[in-house]
Every structure is written in C-alpha cells, then in structure tokens.
Amino acid sequence: MTDSSQAPVTLVSNAEPADAGIGTSMLTCDVDGTVPFMDRDLKRTLLRALDEREDTSVSSLAEAIEAHPITTDQRCYELQQEGYIRQTSAGVYVLTDSGEEYLNTLTE
Structure with a gap:
C-alpha cells in the first residue's frame, strides 16, 4: 500500500488566463499545496535569457x-x-x- 500523503496533486483551473483565450491550465503540486521548483529546462531558458541581456525586466523575460x-x-x-x-x-x-557558472553546467 502506498502512502497517499506524499502523492502529487494536480490542480485544474478553467479560469481565463490574462494573455490567452479561455482555457484550462494544470499545475501539479505536492499534497501540502507547495509547487515543486522549476525543472532544468525552464531554469536553463531563464538563465540564458538573462545571460543574453543586462538588467532585464520580468515582462521582457516573460516575452522572451x-x-x-x-x-x-x-x-x-x-x-x-x-x-x-x-x-x-x-x-x-x-x-x-x-548563475553564470550554473548555466554552464546545464546541458541540452
């Protein structure tokens, strides 16, 4: 028998995202409601975007x-x-x- 208190929970929202039409978004979180930290691909993408620019605003990063x-x-x-x-x-x-050192350790 597995311990269900440690199983991930998927939340589904039918709310209208601000930048898109009506849709469904899913977010997987731990049972305690916390969202696991981002995956390596997203880290690499964000760090690369910052590496290619000087001081960068969140809106510019989001677009990138x-x-x-x-x-x-x-x-x-x-x-x-x-x-x-x-x-x-x-x-x-x-x-x-x-961050620059960490970015260099991330591989494709």
Missing part, C-alpha cells in the same frame, strides 16, 4: 520565454533564492556569477 509575467516573476524569485540571479530594482533581474 513565452510565459506569463506572473509565472516568470515566481520563477525569478526561486532563482534568486538559489543565488543564480539578483534583483537590481522592482521587477528587474541580472544574472549572478553563480
């Missing part, structure tokens, strides 16, 4: 990675917590030396 600005801001917060990026002003981020 084709994601909603709120999602992008949340992922930037996670990368900042990990020390890979630094916020230079409200909603503007830059890649740190640690």
Whole structure:
C-alpha cells in the first residue's frame, strides 16, 4: 500500500488566463499545496535569457520565454533564492556569477 500523503496533486483551473483565450491550465503540486521548483529546462531558458541581456525586466523575460509575467516573476524569485540571479530594482533581474557558472553546467 502506498502512502497517499506524499502523492502529487494536480490542480485544474478553467479560469481565463490574462494573455490567452479561455482555457484550462494544470499545475501539479505536492499534497501540502507547495509547487515543486522549476525543472532544468525552464531554469536553463531563464538563465540564458538573462545571460543574453543586462538588467532585464520580468515582462521582457516573460516575452522572451513565452510565459506569463506572473509565472516568470515566481520563477525569478526561486532563482534568486538559489543565488543564480539578483534583483537590481522592482521587477528587474541580472544574472549572478553563480548563475553564470550554473548555466554552464546545464546541458541540452
């Protein structure tokens, strides 16, 4: 018998996204409601976008990675917590030396 308290839960929303028509979005989270940190592909994409630019706004990053600005801001917060990026002003981020080193370790 498996321990269902550790099983992931999928939340489905039929809310209308701000940048698209009516749709359904799914988000997998842990039972306690926390969302697991982003995967390596998204980390690589965000870090590359920051590596290609100087101080970059969340809206510019969101456009570059084709994601909603709120999602992008949340992922930037996670990368900042990990020390890979630094916020230079409200909603503007830059890649740190640690982030550049980490980006070099990520493979396609």
